[in-house]
Amino acid sequence: MRAMWMVALFAGVASPAMAKVDYAIDLTKPEHHSGKVTITFPAAAGDTLDVKMPAWRTGRYSILNLANGVSGFTATDASGRKLGWQKVDKSTWRIRRASGQPVTVTYDVFGNELGLRSRHIDDSHAYLDASGVFMYADRHRQEPVSVALSMPGSWRAFSGMEPNGRGRFTAPNWDVLVDSPIEAGPHQLRTFDADGRRYELVIWGKGNHDGDRMVADLKKMVPQSQTIWKGYPFRRYLFIVHATDGVGGATEHKNSTVIQLPRYRFAPRDRYMGFLGTASHEFIHTWNVKAYRAGAMVPYDYEKENYTDLLWVHEGSTEYFTPHLLLRSGLMKPDEYFGELADAIDANKNRPGRLVKSVAEASFDEWMSPSGNRANNAWVNIYSEGAIASWALDIALLQDTGGRVSYRDVHQRLYERFGNGARGFTSADMRAILAELTGHSWDAWWAKYVDAPSDVDFAALLAPVGLTLDMGGAPTVAKAGWSADASGGAMKLTAVTRDGPAWNAGLETDDILVAIDGKRVDEGRFATILGDYKPGDTVTVSFFRRDELQERKLVLGGRPAKSPSVRLADNPTAQQKALFQRWLLVPYPAK
Known part of the structure; x- marks a missing residue:
């Protein structure tokens, strides 16, 4: 692409559309968790250029100050002459340059933050989330990018970006780069096709994982997304799996995810189901938060907090739908799902914060959410409590419409209207969709279960679908x-x-x-x-x-003495069985 740009300049028809930002990182000496980054920004008007490192990354709603890994920063012009620069804040370098000239910056980046899933470089691999590795400039943010990795000879590199040779990728802009992490190293690689899409599974680290089983199960799971949405926002999807020394967690991206589990937590079945649940959760995020998301995060502002009262939808609703994909693919048994419901109910009843803070308020305040004792006593978790609010809304919709409308329909409508990423949605948009689907306002329901702390009647959620709740006795x-x-x-x-x-x-x-x-x-x-x-x-x-x-x-x-349990009703009616099937899209179980 650079050659074409040079030809255009030579012909006197320089086109800004052909300009691109070139990224490179040298990983040939990774044993000290370090890589050397080189970025060339194209020529542009102005005698200064601000380059920035994000203060946070998507999928983790807290300020991480990712510039703390940068050292040895330099800037040069096209002739290699050093340019003056100064730090103007913790994450911004202001470079003085001649107007209309390209600028090349270089710096070392320290990568030993595996648990943050921002950057990790060692002698066995490199995981690069661009938010913690590659700087950007606002004026060049929407220009095409290329990425080149220099790696040890046995390494390969994988990313959701378009491959362009060994260790090379291209993307239409920095926003795609920052949402397409790179995994490099001597990995296990497996591929499969499902529903006309290509999937890749890349595994780093030794452990008790079985790649063939993982592929077989993922192949069953991924098409079940179409029971919620119609269509895919990708042609190719990458699962990155890290088998680690104790670090755990996962992060969703535009058409990929990274999943981290301790290396011996892939078996037996109960532990393996944890992997499948995480894979389902992150895959659902490909639609819910990546294809469509709250307006406060469109576009992402990587310099500061992006406040929204809808994180409970992005995280909690994703958590709510997570076991549904596993149920419909036959990877989870109904009894196992009932056990998850019982655990969620027990946790909710033992969380006093549910009576103090609403899911909307917790969403807005997620950027400063506490941990430990205060989190339990005065806060709610947007994942678990957001899932309960989603469950309550799903059952309310099914009851209100006799099974005609479910919460799935709400998310399909969100995908239809906001899935192109041009703008985000608001709470008012969601309430409008609810009214369109059912023919009446849901403002009162929203005020009670979303905007105010709520004490959910779980027995009332279970009864319409033929289930009962046993809280364990006296x-x-x-x-x-x-x-x-x-x-x-x-x-x-x-x-x-x-x-x-x-x-x-x-x-x-x-x-x-x-x-x-x-x-x-x-x-x-x-x-x-x-x-x-x-x-x-x-x-x-x-x-x-x-x-x-x-x-x-x-x-x-x-x-x-006993934990709560969810079980089938003794004498379920035909109506309860029918609503159960509309709820989960699986048959009502036989006793």
Whole structure:
């Protein structure tokens, strides 16, 4: 492409449309987690050029300050002469250059952040998310890009971008580059076709994974996307799998995903189902958040937070649909799905924050979401609670329309209207779609379940589809409402559930437990000591706070001996069975 551009210049018909940004990274000495990046920006008017490293990456809604991996920055002109520059903020370099001249920047990037899925370079592979590796310039953001990797001889490189030779790729602009991570190394590679699309599975790291089984199961799963949407936003899709030393997580991209699991968590079946669930979740994101997304994120602003009240739709609804693809492909059994529902219900009931914060508010505040005790007591998780809100909306739609409309139809309509990426949607757009599909307003429902904290009646969600909820019976097991960690040699409280027994007794996180009713508490005893008591008993808790020994009287609460369960109704009606099938698109199970 560069040769064509030079010919155009020589002919006196230079066209900005032919200009492109050339990216290169040298990975030939990867053992110290380092690569050398070279970027050539084309000629443009102006005596300065601002180049930037993103402050965050898509799929993780928190500021990561990705420029912290950059060192040795230099800038030169077309003749190789050094250009002056200065930092104007933490992520921006302002280069002084002659107007109308190209600029080449070089820098070293340190890549040892595997868990962040931003950049990881070592002697076995390189994972490059452009947000943590390749700078951009606003004025050149929409111009074509090329990427070239210099790699050890045994390595191959894979990406959702168009391949253009060994270790070379092209993309129509930087936004496609930043949404198309590159995986390079001596990997396992498998390919398969499904529903007219080509899929690639690239695995890095040794472990108990079975690539052939993974391909067979992914081939069953991916066509089930068409039970929600009609059509695909890609022709080729790449699954990148990292078998790691303990790091876990996953990130969705435009036509690819990276999935990280500890290397021995691909078997047995219950662990392997975790992989399939993650693959389903990330694949669904190809539509929900990548093809269409909230207007506040169109286009992505990589310099600051992109606030929206709809992250519960992008993450929670994706989580809600995740097991549905596995059910419809036969990879998950109905009983396993019922078990997931029961776990979600149990977690919800033990999360006091559900009565404090709405899913809309939590979406907006996700950029500063806390962890640990406060997350449980005063916050809601946009994944789990967003999935419950999605479930409630799905059942409400099915009941309202006699099974004619489901939440799937809402997402298909979002894809139809906003899937070209030209603009994003709002909460008002979603409510308008609900009204169009059903013939009446859903503002009251939205106000109750989305814009306000809600206490969901799960039995009422299950009954219309022929399921019942057993919460485990009467409370018979003593409960204090706390958790502790002994890694520092002492039993330090790490969580105290709001309005629970320990909370009401005045205990708080970081208190160090030493005794209950005068009996010493250590790691082993902590796990069993409440077995000596029953709900309603009063115990004396001795603990250190600010290095002072204190005591509190604690009245124990209770919990059922059994966990909640979801099961088939005893005598389901034909109507319940029919609505169950419209809900999950699988037959109502036989007892």
